[in-house]
Amino acid sequence: MMRYLKLVNFEINRFSKIYLSLLLITLVSQFAGVIIVTNSLLNDARKIMSEEKLSEAAYITNYGGIDFTHIANTLLFQGPIALSAVALIFYIFLIWYRDWFGKNTFIYRLLMLPTSRLSIYLSKATAIFLMVLGLIAWQIIILPMENALFDSRVPEAFLNMEMSSAGIIKFNPVLNLIIPTTFTQFLLSYGIGLMVMAILFTAIMFERSFRIKGIILGLVYCGIAAALFLTPVFAMASDVFYFYPGELVGTLIALGIIVTGISIWLGSWLLKNRVTV
């Protein structure tokens, strides 16, 4: 257990510089977004008001006021979210391959450790998952601050409404994707995320075990895992069997747990018995 935790910590420390940069980029870009976009929206409004000689009230009835949804849809706001997502997806692969291709083939030392190979596998998975959740937590922390800054910068006459964090998240497709509305949906979404990560890890293990042939094996494995997980959806789409909504979700959860279990078992088995340095 201690060795597993040490390994998790080790993996997080190894990524900490990039990770901190991601957090910082998100913070700076989103706050800049709030300030820049608010200013330009207000400037545009004032310009139109002076050109068409409208009073504030008349402008609001004709063009509508502004609210935080205008901010949340901009590149400055959503860009860092996309960047972080891409970086972590990329790191799912890099977390393994850097050990092989980095300076002085680190995997050699890692595999020589007197610890079970399963903990190596799990520590890498945990590190990535924890960092993903960390980014989500970061967004949840800074969103109310950005919202408060926005509310303070917009004159009351132009403000459609003061939105709550939950309201902003509900209205923005990207935010709603990374922070689902209910806790159950949160567990389901990130459960699927875990499963996909386990499948990818196992595909990587196939490649590391059998090289070129392993790439094909890995792809085949991804296909089989996806097909197994989605069996009830296919059954319903082709009218073979109709599931009530609750049953469908229940079956998907059960299959998801099975697929994740098989992936972890197969991945760590390959790591133990087949992977070569």
Added chain:
Amino acid sequence: MKRYLCSIIIGLVVILSIGTYYVKVASSASGLPMYTFKKLEGSSKELDPVIIHGSHEADPYFESLTIESNQTTYDSEKSYFESLTGRQDAQMGRLMKEHRSFMRGKDYIDSFYEDSDFLAYASVNEDFTKNGNMEAEFDIALLEKKGNDETSFSLELPDQVRKMNTNVVDVQLVHSKLQVLTTNDVNSNDDKQTKEVHLYTIDLANKKVISDKTLFSETYKGNDQVEVGMPVDVAPTQSNNMILFSVIKGVNHEDGSYEERPNESKLLSYNYETEKMEHVKWPKNESLSLDKIRKGFGDGKNLYVVDNQSNNYHIKTIDLSSQKVTKDLELDLAVHKNEEYFATVKNGSVYLLLGNDRYPEEMDYKTKPPQLLIADLKTGKTLYKGETVIQSAEQKKTKNLGFYVENIEVK
């Protein structure tokens, strides 16, 4: 310990921030106001089977809610698994609860027939082949309630080359033969279009379509339009001798506007027992437009029509066999301009719910609380009258407080 600082911080931040966020989201739902009906008259017991769907306008979005047996539940309060099913017709909900395995994959209450011994189902399954032809078949299912025996089979839809689409609008079991009434659009190559109503008789024992009767067929062309609709069936799954359908004719003008031709529109009835088709007429002196009639409620013998032409709401009963207005009852509910009303007829009572002024003349959104009246269909006597009251701890915090009715259902 110091070495683990990074991981510990991430772990704590994750748990605290995500945890507090979802706790806050969950508790904010309980801050929404509760709507209940305050009794003005009658007995509150009458409210028990009433289900009202609506929404509470809370900036920046609407929160859907249901008042069932005078208890408000918000959709957002429901658990994820409860909300999966979505909003469901009360009758479909009951059938699914009672016959879970039989009801698997079946939908639309009009496709069902139910009596004390049987539950029957008929629908048309349309598939388009690669060369664009339609392949349609009947999906028939029968549940014998006593032995819990299920039979289901598919039958080819007769004469399907002609048809563009087929809609099941009523299913009856008459003398152990299944009667399936459908509305159809017919294929044609020129600019003519045809609407038809078909009655298929299906022999359940021999699994055969034994007859295909065209009850109604109307061809029209160009800008003309014909719509076939049904007044609401009070008990769509139950045995009924008679089915009503309205034929509405109109014309689409060049400028895009539509004009109905009330003189050519009509109401037809078909009797399953006597196999007779009739043109339903009603005394012209009654202020009943066809528009009102087709929004009426039929129970096989009578048609109940809500009339809001005078000062108070009226409920008129048209006897379908004698084609006379047999009752005209004045209800204890005043008519207001601009006010939407929602009505339903069930268990020998009429349920009338007055919604809010959605488009008041002076854009003055001082909404009145919705009013509900439950009255006896035979006597017009008020069984219950009440209006909504709001109970909310944080009432003043919400800027625009409003309750909008979407529909009313009775179990």
